[in-house]
Amino acid sequence: MQGALKAKGVDIVEAELAMVPKNTVQIGGKDAESLLKLLETIEDLDDVQKVWANFDIDVDELAKVEG
DSSP, X not given: OHHHHHHTTOOOOOOOOOOOOSSOEEXXXXXXXXXXXXXXXXXXXXXXXXXXXXXXXXXXXXXXXXX
């Protein structure tokens, strides 16, 4: 893909592979709060470079957890 874009004269600033889930799991309530704390803890580890997940949290629910 990068080669095709460069051939068309498009400057590429950044490119990376990403894991995109085909299925997601709806999370809410205390589970959402616990999951976000877990992800934050995992991301803070020095050996962890990327974290992917397949959860979906409603925007209103996310505001409750973050607020």
